[in-house]
Amino acid sequence: MKAEDVKVCVVRIEGTNCEDEMANAFTMVGAQAEKVHLKQLLGQCDPSLKRSLEDYDILAFPGGFSAGDYVRAGAIFAARIKAGIGKDLKDFVEAGKPVLGVCNGFQILVELGLLPALDEVMADKPSAALYNNDSGRFECRPTVLRNDNKGKCVFTCDIGKGDLLMCPSAHGEGKLMSDIPNFTSRLEENDQVVFRYVTPSGEKAAYPWNPNGSPSDIAGICNPAGNVMGMMPHPERVMTAYTAADWTRGHPSEDGDGKKIFTSVMKYLSKK
Amino acid sequence: MAIIDIRIELKKGVADPEGSNTKKTLESLGFGGIKSVKSVKMFEIELDLPENEALAAGEEYCKKLLANPVVQSYKVTVR
Numbered sequence: 001m002k003a004e005d006v007k008v009c010v011v012r013i014e015g016t017n018c019e020d021e022m023a024n025a026f027t028m029v030g031a032q033a034e035k036v037h038l039k040q041l042l043g044q045c046d047p048s049l050k051r052s053l054e055d056y057d058i059l060a061f062p063g064g065f066s067a068g069d070y071v072r073a074g075a076i077f078a079a080r081i082k083a084g085i086g087k088d089l090k091d092f093v094e095a096g097k098p099v100l101g102v103c104n105g106f107q108i109l110v111e112l113g114l115l116p117a118l119d120e121v122m123a124d125k126p127s128a129a130l131y132n133n134d135s136g137r138f139e140c141r142p143t144v145l146r147n148d149n150k151g152k153c154v155f156t157c158d159i160g161k162g163d164l165l166m167c168p169s170a171h172g173e174g175k176l177m178s179d180i181p182n183f184t185s186r187l188e189e190n191d192q193v194v195f196r197y198v199t200p201s202g203e204k205a206a207y208p209w210n211p212n213g214s215p216s217d218i219a220g221i222c223n224p225a226g227n228v229m230g231m232m233p234h235p236e237r238v239m240t241a242y243t244a245a246d247w248t249r250g251h252p253s254e255d256g257d258g259k260k261i262f263t264s265v266m267k268y269l270s271k272k
Numbered sequence: 273m274a275i276i277d278i279r280i281e282l283k284k285g286v287a288d289p290e291g292s293n294t295k296k297t298l299e300s301l302g303f304g305g306i307k308s309v310k311s312v313k314m315f316e317i318e319l320d321l322p323e324n325e326a327l328a329a330g331e332e333y334c335k336k337l338l339a340n341p342v343v344q345s346y347k348v349t350v351r
Contacts, residue, residue, distance in 0.1 A: 072340055079337045111340070125335065129342040136289025177286075179342050 001057070001272045003030030009056040013038045013077055017064035018102065018236065025236035026058070029262040033060075038077070042084040053088045057269060058098045061105030063170075063234060073130065073173045074107030082112060089114075090122045098154050098265050099228040103171055106130060106220070106230030115230045116178070117223045118186055128178040130232070134213030138172040142245035143211060143233050145195040145219050146202060152191040152226035158264035164202055165195075165257035166245055167233035169219075174212035174232040176221070184216040195220035195231055235261040274326035275351040278315040278338060286343045323350045 008026040012019040012035055019035045026033035040051045053059065067076035081089060093099060093114060101109040107130045109115045113123030133139050144166050147159045159165070180186065187193050197205040197217040210217045212232070220231030235258030238244050241251045282288050288311055295309035315338060319326045330348035339346040 071338060075337060075340070126340050126342060129340045131343050132287065132289050134287065134289075136287075136293055177342055 001269045003266055003270065004032065006031040006058065006266065006269055007056045008033040008058040008060060009041075009051070009053065010035045010060045010062055011038055011041065012036070012062065012064075013066050013080070015064055015066045015068050016062050016077075016104065018062040018104075018234065019064075021234075021236040022060050022062040022102065025239050025258070025262050026060070028239050029259070029266045031058070031266065038080060038084075041088075042080075053085060053092055056092075056097075058100070058265065059089075059092060060099075061101040061108045062236075063103030063105055066104055066108065069104075072107075072111070074104055074109075074111045077104075077108045078111035081108075086122070093121055093223070093225075093228055096225065096227050098268070100155060100261075100265070101228075101230040102234055102236060103174075103232055106232055107173065109228060109230040114228050115223055116180075116183075116187060116192060116221055117228070118180065118190065118192075121223075121225075127180055128176060128183075130173050131175045131177045132173050133171070133175060133211060134207065135211075138170070139174075139208070139211035140170040141168065141208065141211065142166050143169040143219070144198050144200050144202075144205075144209065145231075145233060146198045147194070148196050149194045149222070150191045153194045153222040153229055154227050154268040155222070155229045155261050155265050156194055158267045159260045162202075163260075164198065164200075165235070165260065166200075166238070167235050167258050168237050168245070169211045169233045171212070171232050174214060174219075176214045176218050184218065187218070187221060190224050191226075192221050192224060193218060194222050194229055195233075234258070274319050274321055274323045276317050276319060276326050276330045277349050277351060278317065278330055278334060279347045279349070280313040280315075280334070280339050280344050281310065281346075283343055283345050326350060 023033040197210040238256030238258035290311040334346040
């Protein structure tokens with residue numbers, strides 16, 4: 001598949017606020033990105049604006065505070081999707097098409113049951129939660145991520161194992177919790193751990209490098225098939241050197257570290 | 273017609289920064305003898321249903337939207 005043929009659906013509702021950067025990030029790696037309101041997918045709009053999920057190759061949930069984070073972060077967005085296009089979404093994931101959720105988008109994927117989805121494609125009820133940061137505060141600063149995926153995740157296929165990326169985090173609820181016994185070791189066994197927070201030298205992170213207290217410093221995970229990935233930090237905010245935290249201090253490339261996530265998924269699709 | 277109260281609380285062992293912060297602030301205002309402060313969320317829902325059906329409906333609301341079973345428990349009562 002050629003890059004210019006890749007169609008990306010960046011889905012938004014009231015309160016999402018990172019859809020511009022997300023669509024821009026995909027445009028920067030050559031794809032056709034469109035910001036689509038959920039009502040367009042549900043058909044609650046003028047017929048000329050109606051869109052169908054199956055016409056897209058990538059689905060992206062941007063960050064923000066969808067529906068005001070009422071009830072729980074991501075819960076209302078997830079419930080609306082499930083009620084309206086739950087089956088289409090499940091088909092999309094089962095077809096192996098990439099789905100990305102960043103920040104609030106990650107919270108939505110967890111509420112949807114698409115992550116961690118240890119034993120099924122889309123669970124009926126959430127089996128994990130992105131819960132309040134240990135600090136009890138919104139944490140906003142650069143974080144360093146280590147790619148710990150062994151090769152399953154389509155969003156890191158072009159990033160070396162153990163490579164470090166600096167991406168900003170900005171969230172109040174990012175601590176990954178689950179009541180599944182041996183949760184982190186099961187994620188490890190399935191190669192579902194994608195990113196861990198580390199220190200700038202790549203050592204084990206403590207607060208503030210791990211901004212939320214997530215167990216085992218997990219910052220991002222994928223589903224067992226590797227095509228659905230959720231992460232708390234924002235790669236779409238560091239597509240060029242100019243928004244990198246170290247851009248005045250010798251950032252080694254024209255590109256920002258987040259770009260590799262988008263080039264990875266494009267590389268994956270180029271082989272399709 | 274029935275009015276149900278849905279009380280969503282954090283499961284035992286889940287940290288409650290809002291509760292602990294509130295406790296600290298109340299103490300800083302000079303209030304003594306506070307053993308603990310727990311934050312809970314309440315929804316009051318009016319339903320055009322008999323009481324027993326309203327209770328069952330409330331349970332479903334919790335399962336489908338209002339509570340995440342990993343960190344929260346819920347209790348539905350009829351007024």
